[in-house]
Amino acid sequence: MSHVLTPALLLQAYAAGVFPMAEHRDDPEVFWVDPHMRGVLPLDGFHISRSLARRMRRGGYTATLDADFEGVLRGCADRDDTWISAPIHAAYMALHRMGNAHSLEIRQEGVLMGGVYGVALGGAFFGESMFSRCTDASKLALAHLTDHLWRCGFILFDTQFITPHLERLGAIEIPRAEYRGLLRQALGLDAHIHAEPFSSDPDQILQRRTQMS
Template sequence: MVALTADHLLAAYAAGVFPMAETRADPDVFWVDPRRRGIIPLGGFHISRSLARTLRRERFRATADAAFDAVVAGCAAREETWINPVIQRLYGELHGLGHAHSLEVWEGTRLAGGVYGVALGGAFFGESMFSRAADASKVALAHLVDRLRRGGFTLFDTQFLTPHLASLGAIEISRGEYRRRLAKALEVQADWTRAGPPGPGQALVQRSAQTS
């Protein structure tokens, strides 16, 4: 059996599939190609009044790519996870190549939550997120969507639609529609670094109001 590499993962994402493991202890990885795909339209992310208040109060501080390995470890640190050591290694390699990124949320010096994923062309493939404090994952997603908008991304793939993501504006589309959007997004030259360091929540809320 040929060992998976970071290049294999990039080719898989470009083809519309992504890897998972059955459990943390399972050394095998399989490919997933959902019939229905979850995405967050970058102009349709919903910041509720309560989330806007949290962002304005600056309870949390956001960073980008400051603790990638810690974010992946946080996402894997749950009783049931599809992130096994093979997947952790591969995403670490993708991060080193500049294709995998994380958005961290800090409460003081404590990592309170975060999200990570893969960037390819104008597509961002959200992999997983975690939260150790109320609203931390929502704050992370708000900063991530803001960053993707400002970087010129056109597709934010969430893989599946959950009630939590739906409350934030995520929708579900068919496999065929996803492939069409993906093909267009891969032709775009987006830039993860264009937005610079994540700024204050107040400014994020204002930008969101202007694009909604």
């Protein structure tokens, strides 16, 4: 099904519970996905394992918000098989310029090593893709992003699908009807990803997680 992916159409789709994909990077068309079972990552249930906590305490990396959206987008597409086609790339760049699409970057010695990007709407964050060029980079990105979203008043982190990687971090699958209910609740909130200053201090994240458990 061919569509011109305008920012308005994308936001309308997310609000309706669907999201676009392409068959491959050179596919000029997109199709809309509405899974029967939806992956979500509870913002108060993100699992920081002992090994990840040790990695965070060890430091040697920096986390930033919206510092290199296109770099993260290209990192997510840099694989043999990707659904991030040229129309999708252009559409999310437009959403980022509008202030609706955001990225979390992980760098080591100034080099972009991992990250995650997605779309914010109301109190919902729709995670689109993530990448990692070194061990634990995507886990670090999710740890920092989920903490920030929670502090900013978001209540829904949509991962679209669930993978063993996400499941180990606390992601769960819920039926479509339950997801739609959570989505309606989230869309009714006036959350904003810049409501709180972004904190890159891993010790603060670990302290907050300890207090929540």
